[in-house]
Amino acid sequence: MTSTLERHMVTIGGLRVGHGPAVVIGGRVSLRPHRGQVDAREALGERATLVEPYSAADLPAIAALADAVVVGATWTRDIPLVRAAAGLGLPVVVERRPSASVEEWVGLAGYCAAEGNDQVVLCEGGRLDLGVLRAARAASGRPVLADVSRDPGLAAAAVAAGADGLVVAGPGGSGDSGGAGGAGASGRADGAADVRAAEEAVTLVGALLRPESPATLAECREAIDRVDAALATLLERRAALAGVVQRLKPVGGFAGRDLARERALVARMAARAPQLGEERLAAVMNAVIEAGLHLAEERARR
Incomplete structure:
Protein backbone atom coordinates (compact mmCIF):
# COMPACT_ATOMS: atom_id res chain seq x y z
CA MET A 1 0.00 0.00 0.00
CA THR A 2 1.31 3.44 -0.89
CA SER A 3 1.80 5.55 2.22
CA THR A 4 0.39 8.99 2.78
CA LEU A 5 3.91 10.42 2.74
CA GLU A 6 4.66 8.87 -0.65
CA ARG A 7 1.41 10.20 -2.12
CA HIS A 8 2.02 13.75 -0.93
CA MET A 9 5.56 15.05 -1.13
CA VAL A 10 6.41 18.69 -1.83
CA THR A 11 9.87 20.04 -2.62
CA ILE A 12 10.74 23.38 -1.02
CA GLY A 13 14.18 24.81 -1.70
CA GLY A 14 15.59 21.39 -2.49
CA LEU A 15 14.09 19.82 0.66
CA ARG A 16 11.58 17.01 0.19
CA VAL A 17 8.84 17.68 2.70
CA GLY A 18 6.69 14.68 3.51
CA HIS A 19 9.06 12.06 2.16
CA GLY A 20 11.71 10.34 4.24
CA PRO A 21 13.19 12.21 7.19
CA ALA A 22 11.73 15.34 8.74
CA VAL A 23 13.46 18.51 7.55
CA VAL A 24 14.46 21.87 8.99
CA ILE A 25 13.49 24.98 7.02
CA GLY A 26 15.36 28.03 8.20
CA GLY A 27 13.60 31.34 7.92
CA ARG A 28 10.08 32.52 7.28
CA VAL A 29 9.88 36.06 5.95
CA SER A 30 6.70 38.11 6.20
CA LEU A 31 6.15 41.25 4.15
CA ARG A 32 3.12 42.19 6.23
CA PRO A 33 5.03 44.49 8.64
CA HIS A 34 5.99 46.70 5.66
CA ARG A 35 2.28 47.20 4.89
CA GLY A 36 3.05 47.70 1.20
CA GLN A 37 5.19 50.79 1.85
CA VAL A 38 8.44 49.09 0.79
CA ASP A 39 9.04 47.42 -2.56
CA ALA A 40 8.93 43.66 -2.03
CA ARG A 41 12.18 43.06 -3.93
CA GLU A 42 13.92 45.63 -1.76
CA ALA A 43 12.46 44.09 1.40
CA LEU A 44 13.56 40.59 0.45
CA GLY A 45 16.95 41.62 -0.88
CA GLU A 46 17.93 38.08 -1.80
CA ARG A 47 16.42 34.67 -2.27
CA ALA A 48 14.29 33.44 0.63
CA THR A 49 12.70 30.12 1.48
CA LEU A 50 9.21 30.93 2.79
CA VAL A 51 7.70 34.35 2.10
CA GLU A 52 4.31 35.72 3.11
CA PRO A 53 2.96 38.61 1.00
CA TYR A 54 1.20 41.69 2.31
CA SER A 55 -0.87 42.06 -0.82
CA ALA A 56 -1.10 40.80 -4.40
CA ALA A 57 1.43 43.48 -5.38
CA ASP A 58 4.15 41.46 -3.59
CA LEU A 59 3.53 38.28 -5.58
CA PRO A 60 5.78 38.98 -8.61
CA ALA A 61 8.78 39.49 -6.29
CA ILE A 62 7.88 36.36 -4.36
CA ALA A 63 7.64 34.38 -7.60
CA ALA A 64 11.14 35.55 -8.51
CA LEU A 65 12.87 35.28 -5.12
CA ALA A 66 11.06 32.71 -2.95
CA ASP A 67 11.02 28.93 -2.83
CA ALA A 68 7.46 28.88 -1.46
CA VAL A 69 4.64 31.33 -0.80
CA VAL A 70 3.00 31.44 2.63
CA VAL A 71 -0.74 31.80 3.06
CA GLY A 72 -0.38 33.50 6.43
CA ALA A 73 -2.66 32.81 9.37
CA THR A 74 -3.80 36.43 9.42
CA TRP A 75 -5.21 36.47 5.86
CA THR A 76 -6.53 32.98 5.23
CA ARG A 77 -10.00 34.46 4.64
CA ASP A 78 -8.74 36.77 1.89
CA ILE A 79 -9.80 34.38 -0.85
CA PRO A 80 -8.69 36.56 -3.82
CA LEU A 81 -5.17 36.72 -2.34
CA VAL A 82 -5.23 32.98 -1.59
CA ARG A 83 -6.18 32.29 -5.21
CA ALA A 84 -3.48 34.61 -6.52
CA ALA A 85 -0.84 33.03 -4.26
CA ALA A 86 -1.82 29.52 -5.36
CA GLY A 87 -1.61 30.66 -8.97
CA LEU A 88 2.11 31.51 -8.72
CA GLY A 89 3.09 27.91 -9.33
CA LEU A 90 5.27 27.86 -6.22
CA PRO A 91 4.69 25.47 -3.34
CA VAL A 92 2.05 26.94 -1.03
CA VAL A 93 2.43 26.78 2.76
CA VAL A 94 -0.98 27.20 4.39
CA GLU A 95 -0.92 28.34 8.00
CA ARG A 96 -3.79 27.71 10.39
CA ARG A 97 -5.71 30.52 12.01
CA PRO A 98 -5.68 29.95 15.80
CA SER A 99 -9.47 29.54 15.80
CA ALA A 100 -9.69 27.39 12.67
CA SER A 101 -10.80 23.78 12.88
CA VAL A 102 -8.98 20.95 11.18
CA GLU A 103 -11.74 20.87 8.57
CA GLU A 104 -11.33 24.58 7.79
CA TRP A 105 -7.55 24.30 7.61
CA VAL A 106 -7.57 21.24 5.37
CA GLY A 107 -10.35 22.78 3.30
CA LEU A 108 -8.25 25.86 2.56
CA ALA A 109 -5.38 23.63 1.43
CA GLY A 110 -7.85 21.86 -0.86
CA TYR A 111 -8.96 25.23 -2.18
CA CYS A 112 -5.36 26.00 -3.21
CA ALA A 113 -5.15 22.63 -4.93
CA ALA A 114 -8.39 23.38 -6.75
CA GLU A 115 -6.64 26.42 -8.25
CA GLY A 116 -4.40 23.97 -10.09
CA ASN A 117 -1.55 23.89 -7.55
CA ASP A 118 -1.32 20.64 -5.60
CA GLN A 119 2.07 21.54 -4.06
CA VAL A 120 0.42 22.36 -0.75
CA VAL A 121 1.90 22.04 2.73
CA LEU A 122 0.08 22.74 5.99
CA CYS A 123 1.85 24.72 8.73
CA GLU A 124 0.95 24.96 12.41
CA GLY A 125 2.51 27.89 14.26
CA GLY A 126 1.99 30.36 17.06
CA ARG A 127 0.93 28.45 20.17
CA LEU A 128 1.38 25.00 18.66
CA ASP A 129 -1.52 22.59 18.97
CA LEU A 130 0.23 19.30 18.26
CA GLY A 131 -3.00 17.33 18.44
CA VAL A 132 -4.45 19.45 15.65
CA LEU A 133 -1.23 19.05 13.67
CA ARG A 134 -1.43 15.28 13.94
CA ALA A 135 -5.13 15.23 13.04
CA ALA A 136 -4.63 17.45 9.98
CA ARG A 137 -1.78 15.32 8.71
CA ALA A 138 -3.92 12.20 9.00
CA ALA A 139 -7.05 13.79 7.54
CA SER A 140 -5.40 15.51 4.59
CA GLY A 141 -2.52 13.22 3.65
CA ARG A 142 -0.52 16.41 3.08
CA PRO A 143 2.84 17.25 4.65
CA VAL A 144 2.61 19.33 7.81
CA LEU A 145 5.22 21.78 9.14
CA ALA A 146 5.49 23.09 12.68
CA ASP A 147 6.78 26.64 13.07
CA VAL A 148 8.76 26.48 16.33
CA SER A 149 10.30 29.94 16.02
CA ARG A 150 8.44 31.15 19.12
CA ASP A 151 9.38 28.13 21.21
CA PRO A 152 12.24 25.99 19.84
CA GLY A 153 11.88 23.81 22.92
CA LEU A 154 8.85 22.23 21.23
CA ALA A 155 10.91 20.97 18.29
CA ALA A 156 11.25 17.41 19.59
CA ALA A 157 7.58 17.21 20.57
CA ALA A 158 6.53 18.45 17.13
CA VAL A 159 8.59 15.76 15.38
CA ALA A 160 7.18 13.15 17.76
CA ALA A 161 3.68 14.38 16.88
CA GLY A 162 4.39 13.68 13.22
CA ALA A 163 5.59 17.01 11.81
CA ASP A 164 7.26 16.51 8.44
CA GLY A 165 9.43 19.55 9.04
CA LEU A 166 10.25 22.37 11.42
CA VAL A 167 10.32 26.06 10.54
CA VAL A 168 12.81 28.12 12.53
CA ALA A 169 13.78 31.76 12.21
CA GLY A 170 17.45 30.87 11.88
CA PRO A 171 20.46 33.21 12.12
CA GLY A 172 19.38 36.61 10.93
CA GLY A 173 15.92 35.29 10.09
CA SER A 174 13.16 37.76 9.41
CA GLY A 175 9.95 36.87 11.17
CA ASP A 176 6.36 37.91 11.28
CA SER A 177 5.04 40.45 13.73
CA GLY A 178 1.44 39.53 13.16
CA GLY A 179 1.29 35.93 12.01
CA ALA A 180 1.96 32.48 13.30
CA GLY A 181 5.60 32.71 14.21
CA GLY A 182 9.06 33.99 13.35
CA ALA A 183 11.82 35.99 14.94
CA GLY A 184 9.78 39.18 14.95
CA ALA A 185 7.05 37.53 16.98
CA SER A 186 9.30 35.74 19.41
CA GLY A 187 12.01 38.32 19.92
CA ARG A 188 14.57 35.50 20.10
CA ALA A 189 18.11 36.43 19.17
CA ASP A 190 19.97 33.11 19.21
CA GLY A 191 18.80 31.84 15.84
CA ALA A 192 21.81 29.55 15.36
CA ALA A 193 21.03 27.72 18.60
CA ASP A 194 17.41 27.36 17.54
CA VAL A 195 18.47 25.79 14.23
CA ARG A 196 20.76 23.35 16.07
CA ALA A 197 17.92 22.38 18.44
CA ALA A 198 15.63 21.75 15.49
CA GLU A 199 18.27 19.69 13.68
CA GLU A 200 18.83 17.58 16.81
CA ALA A 201 15.08 16.99 17.06
CA VAL A 202 14.68 15.78 13.48
CA THR A 203 17.79 13.61 13.79
CA LEU A 204 17.22 11.96 17.16
CA VAL A 205 13.45 11.88 17.52
CA GLY A 206 12.99 11.22 13.83
CA ALA A 207 15.35 8.24 13.97
CA LEU A 208 13.31 6.72 16.80
CA LEU A 209 9.77 7.45 15.64
CA ARG A 210 9.69 8.25 11.92
CA PRO A 211 9.59 5.26 9.52
CA GLU A 212 11.81 5.62 6.48
CA SER A 213 12.05 3.73 3.19
CA PRO A 214 15.26 4.96 1.54
CA ALA A 215 15.38 4.32 -2.18
CA THR A 216 19.08 4.97 -2.87
Missing part, protein backbone atom coordinates in the same frame (compact mmCIF):
# COMPACT_ATOMS: atom_id res chain seq x y z
CA LEU A 217 22.39 4.06 -1.28
CA ALA A 218 22.97 7.69 -0.28
CA GLU A 219 19.53 7.94 1.36
CA CYS A 220 20.12 4.65 3.16
CA ARG A 221 23.46 5.86 4.54
CA GLU A 222 21.88 9.11 5.68
CA ALA A 223 19.17 7.15 7.49
CA ILE A 224 21.83 4.96 9.15
CA ASP A 225 23.69 8.09 10.24
CA ARG A 226 20.53 9.36 11.95
CA VAL A 227 19.99 6.05 13.73
CA ASP A 228 23.65 5.97 14.79
CA ALA A 229 23.34 9.50 16.19
CA ALA A 230 20.34 8.41 18.24
CA LEU A 231 22.21 5.30 19.38
CA ALA A 232 25.23 7.34 20.49
CA THR A 233 23.01 9.72 22.46
CA LEU A 234 21.20 6.85 24.18
CA LEU A 235 24.43 4.97 24.92
CA GLU A 236 25.94 8.08 26.51
CA ARG A 237 22.83 8.48 28.65
CA ARG A 238 22.90 4.81 29.62
CA ALA A 239 26.55 5.04 30.63
CA ALA A 240 25.77 8.05 32.83
CA LEU A 241 22.91 6.17 34.54
CA ALA A 242 25.12 3.13 34.99
CA GLY A 243 27.61 5.36 36.79
CA VAL A 244 24.87 6.44 39.20
CA VAL A 245 23.99 2.79 39.83
CA GLN A 246 27.61 2.02 40.72
CA ARG A 247 27.60 4.75 43.36
CA LEU A 248 24.35 3.45 44.88
CA LYS A 249 25.08 -0.30 44.91
CA PRO A 250 26.72 -1.85 47.99
CA VAL A 251 29.05 -3.78 45.68
CA GLY A 252 30.03 -1.83 42.58
CA GLY A 253 32.07 -2.43 39.48
CA PHE A 254 32.32 -5.73 37.66
CA ALA A 255 31.87 -7.65 40.93
CA GLY A 256 28.42 -6.16 41.30
CA ARG A 257 27.04 -7.32 37.97
CA ASP A 258 23.57 -8.89 38.26
CA LEU A 259 23.57 -11.54 35.55
CA ALA A 260 19.95 -12.54 36.14
CA ARG A 261 18.84 -8.94 35.65
CA GLU A 262 20.98 -8.67 32.51
CA ARG A 263 19.37 -11.82 31.05
CA ALA A 264 15.91 -10.44 31.80
CA LEU A 265 16.91 -7.14 30.16
CA VAL A 266 18.04 -8.93 26.99
CA ALA A 267 14.82 -10.94 26.87
CA ARG A 268 12.74 -7.74 27.06
CA MET A 269 14.86 -6.16 24.34
CA ALA A 270 14.46 -9.23 22.12
CA ALA A 271 10.70 -8.75 22.28
CA ARG A 272 11.25 -5.34 20.66
CA ALA A 273 13.94 -6.58 18.27
CA PRO A 274 12.94 -10.15 17.36
CA GLN A 275 15.09 -10.23 14.21
CA LEU A 276 18.22 -9.68 16.27
CA GLY A 277 17.13 -12.17 18.92
CA GLU A 278 18.49 -12.79 22.40
CA GLU A 279 21.85 -14.29 21.37
CA ARG A 280 22.93 -11.31 19.27
CA LEU A 281 21.49 -8.79 21.71
CA ALA A 282 23.29 -10.49 24.61
CA ALA A 283 26.64 -9.90 22.90
CA VAL A 284 25.75 -6.27 22.16
CA MET A 285 24.52 -5.54 25.67
CA ASN A 286 27.51 -7.23 27.29
CA ALA A 287 29.78 -4.84 25.37
CA VAL A 288 27.58 -1.88 26.35
CA ILE A 289 27.54 -2.85 30.02
CA GLU A 290 31.30 -3.44 30.12
CA ALA A 291 31.97 -0.09 28.47
CA GLY A 292 29.78 1.63 31.07
CA LEU A 293 31.53 -0.14 33.93
CA HIS A 294 34.99 0.75 32.60
CA LEU A 295 33.88 4.40 32.32
CA ALA A 296 32.53 4.36 35.88
CA GLU A 297 35.84 2.98 37.17
CA GLU A 298 37.84 5.60 35.30
CA ARG A 299 35.72 8.37 36.80
CA ALA A 300 36.02 6.89 40.29
CA ARG A 301 39.83 7.01 40.05
CA ARG A 302 39.89 10.74 39.13
